[in-house]
Amino acid sequence: MSYNSLGNYYKTMFSLVQHHKYSLSDIENLMPFERDIYVDMLLAYLKELEEAKSK
Amino acid sequence: MSLPKIDQPIYSIDIPSLKKSFQFRPFLVKEEKLILMAKEGQTETEILSVIKQIVNNCSLDPKLDVNKLAIFDLEYIFLRLRAFSVDSSVKVSYKDAEDEKIYDFVVNLDDVKMVYPEKTSNKIEITDRSGMIMKYPSASLYDDKEFMALEKDYMFELILRCIDTIYYEDEVYSAKDYKKKDLAEFVENLNIKTFQETQKFLLSVPHMEYKIKYKNEKDHDREIILTSLNDFFTL
Numbered sequence: 001m002s003y004n005s006l007g008n009y010y011k012t013m014f015s016l017v018q019h020h021k022y023s024l025s026d027i028e029n030l031m032p033f034e035r036d037i038y039v040d041m042l043l044a045y046l047k048e049l050e051e052a053k054s055k
Numbered sequence: 056m057s058l059p060k061i062d063q064p065i066y067s068i069d070i071p072s073l074k075k076s077f078q079f080r081p082f083l084v085k086e087e088k089l090i091l092m093a094k095e096g097q098t099e100t101e102i103l104s105v106i107k108q109i110v111n112n113c114s115l116d117p118k119l120d121v122n123k124l125a126i127f128d129l130e131y132i133f134l135r136l137r138a139f140s141v142d143s144s145v146k147v148s149y150k151d152a153e154d155e156k157i158y159d160f161v162v163n164l165d166d167v168k169m170v171y172p173e174k175t176s177n178k179i180e181i182t183d184r185s186g187m188i189m190k191y192p193s194a195s196l197y198d199d200k201e202f203m204a205l206e207k208d209y210m211f212e213l214i215l216r217c218i219d220t221i222y223y224e225d226e227v228y229s230a231k232d233y234k235k236k237d238l239a240e241f242v243e244n245l246n247i248k249t250f251q252e253t254q255k256f257l258l259s260v261p262h263m264e265y266k267i268k269y270k271n272e273k274d275h276d277r278e279i280i281l282t283s284l285n286d287f288f289t290l
Contacts, residue, residue, distance in 0.1 A: 009091050030083065036141075
């Protein structure tokens with residue numbers, strides 16, 4: 001699986017819901033590869049923001 | 056009646072023992088969670104039972120009875136579903152028995168093959184006029200708590216669960232109509248040759264296979280053969 005533990009699964013879900021306003025039911029109804037794509041895109045976006053801030 | 060709304064891709068998977076293709080949807084994040092929950096339980100029975108549940112959920116063909124599928128069919132379907140739903144590559148790590156170092160590999164699930172060992176007949180003759188028709192171990196074994204908890208007599212108990220029918224001249228007796236006690240008595244009275252043939256059938260069921268070849272630190276050629284779901288996902 002793309003997550004190796006239930007703990008990691010819940011931490012990721014909590015971050016997506018709490019900090020980024022995703023809906024839990026929407027995420028749970030995604031296919032796992034779609035969820036991974038969104039998480040990767042979100043991380044890239046956050047990195048861009050961080051870089052822009054530090055300039 | 057309105058047509059169903061298709062909001063997920065549909066894939067066809069060839070079921071090895073049936074030589075027939077059935078349609079499945081990918082599994083979802085909430086179903087992936089079920090596997091992680093079962094992993095926390097750390098009993099193989101729970102994990103296998105969840106795998107059966109997921110395959111059942113994802114099957115789009117009401118004619119497919121997951122309980123009647125052979126275990127190797129179920130494992131193969133789950134492997135294909137995993138490739139569609141998550142990724143077709145899986146990272147695995149194995150400790151080399153010779154140099155005791157841990158090596159990481161990436162397995163491409165699309166390259167996993169089904170291996171059909173030398174053809175053994177499912178018809179086991181006891182005498183010229185009598186015999187048994189065997190079936191492959193079915194996925195319903197995953198829910199059989201008594202069987203999953205066995206610590207001895209594993210093969211004997213497996214044989215009891217894999218007899219499909221018994222025939223004597225023109226009469227055919229379906230094993231499902233008889234109590235386990237009656238079947239046990241029947242199997243206990245089999246001669247050694249028949250018992251060995253039955254074992255041979257059960258030891259030669261088709262299985263998945265993926266070979267990893269590598270050189271260890273001692274520069275020796277090594278090979279690992281992955282054959283079950285446990286090997287692919289370290290469940």
